[in-house]
Amino acid sequence: MRTRLTGALLAVLALTTAGCGGASHARTDAGGTGTHAGANRVEPLAGEPDPDLPVTVRSADGRKVTVGKADRVVPLSGSIAELVFTLGLGDRVVARDITATFAQAAKLPVVTRGHDVSAESVLSLKPDLVLAETTTGPAEAVEQIRAAGVPVLFVAPARGLHDVEPRIEAVAAALGVPAAGEALAERTQRRIAAVRKDVPREAEKPRVAFLYLRGSASVYLIGGKGSGATSLIEAAGGVDAGAESGLAKDFTALTSEALVKAAPDAILVMSKGLESVGGVDGLVKIPGVAETPAGADRRIVSIEDGALLSYGPRTDQVLKSVVAQLYEGDAA
Numbered sequence: 001m002r003t004r005l006t007g008a009l010l011a012v013l014a015l016t017t018a019g020c021g022g023a024s025h026a027r028t029d030a031g032g033t034g035t036h037a038g039a040n041r042v043e044p045l046a047g048e049p050d051p052d053l054p055v056t057v058r059s060a061d062g063r064k065v066t067v068g069k070a071d072r073v074v075p076l077s078g079s080i081a082e083l084v085f086t087l088g089l090g091d092r093v094v095a096r097d098i099t100a101t102f103a104q105a106a107k108l109p110v111v112t113r114g115h116d117v118s119a120e121s122v123l124s125l126k127p128d129l130v131l132a133e134t135t136t137g138p139a140e141a142v143e144q145i146r147a148a149g150v151p152v153l154f155v156a157p158a159r160g161l162h163d164v165e166p167r168i169e170a171v172a173a174a175l176g177v178p179a180a181g182e183a184l185a186e187r188t189q190r191r192i193a194a195v196r197k198d199v200p201r202e203a204e205k206p207r208v209a210f211l212y213l214r215g216s217a218s219v220y221l222i223g224g225k226g227s228g229a230t231s232l233i234e235a236a237g238g239v240d241a242g243a244e245s246g247l248a249k250d251f252t253a254l255t256s257e258a259l260v261k262a263a264p265d266a267i268l269v270m271s272k273g274l275e276s277v278g279g280v281d282g283l284v285k286i287p288g289v290a291e292t293p294a295g296a297d298r299r300i301v302s303i304e305d306g307a308l309l310s311y312g313p314r315t316d317q318v319l320k321s322v323v324a325q326l327y328e329g330d331a332a
Contacts, residue, residue, distance in 0.1 A: 041103045044088045051176035060134050060154040069128045070175050076112050076132040079310035083171040086313040087180050094125045101306040119144035158311035160231030191316035199237040200327050207241040208233045209264035213273035226250040228309045236322045256288030264294040270305040301325040
C-alpha cells in the first residue's frame with residue numbers, strides 16, 4: 001500500500017487489505033463489485049544472489065546501520081517485502097506485514113499491521129534484519145527491536161515514479177546484493193518506459209480523481225497534492241483532478257463540492273475500497289459522484305490495494321492496468 005498513508009488512515013487500510021487479488025478492472029454491467037482478480041505474484045530476478053555481508057548503510061532516519069547477515073529478514077511493509085522477494089531473497093523472509101498480499105508471501109505469519117508493529121512478535125522470530133518504512137510505528141516498538149540488537153533499516157516512503165529506483169537500491173544495498181538491485185532497477189525502469197510509450201496521447205487529458213474509500217469505517221477521502229497518486233495518473237496521460245482543483249493536503253474529506261470542483265472524467269480507487277462501498281453501483285450512490293463526468297459514465301479504474309501506490313517492481317503492471325481501464329472503453 002501506499003506508504004504515505006499515515007496514522008489512522010494506515011490502520012484502516014491494513015484492516016481491509018488481507019485477501020485482495022491482483023490488478024482489476026472496475027467496469028461492470030452487473031451490480032457487483034466489478035473487480036476481477038488477476039495473478040497477484042511478484043517476478044523474482046533469475047537466480048538467487050549471494051549477499052556480500054557485512055555492510056554499513058545509511059538508514060532513511062539518518063542513522064548508520066551495519067548488517068552482519070540476512071538469513072532471517074522481517075519487512076514491516078508489503079512494498080518492502082515485494083522488493084526483497086523480487087530481488088530473489090524471498091526464502092529469507094520469515095514474516096510479513098498484513099499489506100504483503102502477493103502469493104509468495106501468503107503463508108508467512110503476520111507480525112505487524114503498518115502502524116501496529118508488535119515488537120514481541122518480531123523478536124520471537126529471531127530476525128537478522130528488520131526493514132521498515134519511515135511511517136512504520138509505533139516508534140516505541142521499533143526502538144524495542146533495536147534495543148534487542150537487531151539492525152533496523154528505514155526506507156523513505158514512495159511518493160511517485162521517481163522513488164522506484166532509489167527504494168530498490170536502498171533495500172538491495174542493505175541485503176548486500178547491490179548488483180541485483182541495479183539489475184532490478186534497470187528491468188523495472190525499462191518496463192515502465194515500455195508502457196508509457198504506448199499511452200494514448202489525447203488532445204484533452206482525462207481528469208482522474210483518486211478516492212480513498214473504506215465503507216465499513218465510513219472513510220471517504222479525495223486525494224490532493226501529495227497523495228502519491230499524481231505521478232501514476234500523469235504517467236497514464238491524465239491530470240490529477242484533486243491536485244489540479246487546488247487540494248493542497250494529501251487527503252481531504254470527500255464532499256459533493258470537492259467532487260464538483262475536481263470534475264473528474266475517471267475515478268481511481270483501490271479494489272478493496274471499491275468492494276467496501278458495494279462496487280461501482282455503490283460508488284455512484286456516494287453524494288456527488290453521479291454528478292461528475294466519471295460517475296455519469298461509470299468510468300472507474302480499480303487496482304489491487306497492495307500494488308497501486310507501492311512504486312516498486314510491479315509498477316509497470318499497475319500502470320498498464322490503469323491505462324487499459326482508462327482508455328479502452330467498455331463503459332458500464
